[in-house]
Structure formats: C-alpha cells, structure tokens
Amino acid sequence: MSIKKIIAVASAKGGVGKSTITAALASYLSKSMKIGILDADIYGPNQHILFNVANSKPNITNIDGKKLFIPITVNNIKLNSMGFILDEDKAAVWRGPMLSGAIRQLMQSTLWGELDILFIDMPPGTGDAYLTVVSEIKPDHALLITTPSKLSIQDTLKSFSTFSKLNTNIIGFIVNNIFRQTEKIEYTEFLERSVNFIGGVNFEKDFHDFQFNTQSIEIEFIANYLIKKL
Ligand SMILES: Nc1ncnc2c1ncn2[C@@H]1O[C@H](COP(=O)(O)OP(=O)(O)OP(=O)(O)O)[C@@H](O)[C@H]1O
Ligand SMILES: [Mg+2]
Helix, strand or coil, X not given: CEEEEEEEEECCCXXXXXXXXXXXXXXHHCCCCCEEEEECCCCCCCHHHHCCCCCCCCCEXXXXXXXXXXXXXXXXXXXXEHHHHCCHHHHCCCCHHHHHHHXXXXXXXXXXXXXXXXXXXXXXXXXXXXXXXXXXXXXXXXXXXXXXXXXXXXXXXXXXXXXXXXXXXXXXXXXXXXXXXXXXXXXXXXXXXXXXXXXXXXXXXXXXXXXXXXXXXXXXXXXXXXHHHC
C-alpha cells in the first residue's frame, strides 16, 4: 500500500465548498492519476452522496490477519467515508477520543492500494477531527478553501494556524465564489502569511454534477497547479 501524496482540503468555515471542490478536483485528476478520497467529516459525510453511492457498503477483506475495508470505486476514484459505515445519528453524539479513533481507523483500515493522491475532505471547525488528521495522518499539504466573505476568510485563517502550528505545508488557497460576490477583495490576510492564491471557482448552478465539473476550466487550472506543486 503506498500513497504518494496526501492533501487535506480544509476550512474551519462550514459550507464553503470543501466537499464539492474535493470531488471536482478528484474527478478531473482521476482521468490521468490514481486518486482516493477519505471523507473525514464524521458528523456530516458528503462524498458518498456527491458520487451517488450513498447505499453502497465497502466489502471487508482479511490481509495478514487484519480486516481491511475495500474502498468503493466510483469514477475511477477510491472512496471511503463514515457515511458508508455508520448511521449519522450514532456519530452525532461522538466526541474526542471516539471521533479521533473513527478517523484513524477509517484511514488505517482501508485498502487504498497504490495512490498518487489521497484527498482528505475535512470537516468544518478545528476540533478533535482536525488534530487527529493533522498530527496522525500527517497530510503532505493542506489546500484551503474560502469564499469571499469576511467571516469565511477569518475562519479559514484558523485552519491556517492549526496546519502551520503542526508544520503541514499549505499549498495555497482557493476562493469559491459561491455567493457570486462582485466586490473586489484583496485577501491580504492570506498573502501576509505567504499563502498563495491558486485560483477562483465561480458559482455554477450545476456544481454537484461531475460530468459538468470535469470540464470546468477553473478546476482544471487548480488541478494542474496542484500537480506541479506536489
Ligand atoms: N462553486 C459553487 N457553485 C455553486 N454551488 C456550490 C459551489 N460550491 C459549493 N456549492 C454548493 O454549496 C453547498 C456547500 O458546499 P459543500 O458541502 O461542498 O461545502 P463544505 O465546505 O464541504 O461544507 P461542510 O463544512 O458542511 O462540510 C453545497 O450545496 C454545494 O453544492
Ligand atoms: Mg463538506
């Protein structure tokens, strides 16, 4: 089992497009690379819904006495998510060690095989799930997502602090123009911290339709930037 690069797609702000952009980038890159997605959002997993495999269940295999999940393959992407394994109501009351344990297990007990990139779709916030991913899974890079709103920028900076305190390289930030903001924003807070602007993603009404996304010039641009920087 070998994973060449792990990229955490993150923002402490909820609903800024982390899951959608992860899925779109993975869909584009999966045409030429071996791609996986770990949905680390234990309370509200989404990837299984985005890829229309919500009713699938990963099979379990036994390798050297260890039980491993076989990830669901969809659009040539290997996907594992708590959404396949657990009903959401149960996870909703998890805290601290249970949450960390679940993410750890999901990562370690999945037969990822050979991957060029594993994307980790991060939950919002900077709580236990974050710390487990950053300190134990140790992503090679963090990709920050923000919208142009001030609140999103402020919250995304919290993710920046968490990743930088734990020495995760921050590959840059993406602005998801989810609210069709037209006012010019400078993003000085990111630039002052030497976080590169990678690109913007426009509001698209069919953004959840990955046939459409894989043809998005913005997603292609960001994906190609990532390949160059990895
Ligand atoms: N560029 C876009 N154009 C149109 N709709 C978008 C765009 N990006 C995201 N959306 C929509 O915005 C909503 C929130 O996106 P998404 O769930 O990907 O955000 P998130 O950051 O992963 O949320 P959470 O913090 O809850 O995990 C979804 O309904 C999604 O379809
Ligand atoms: Mg999400």
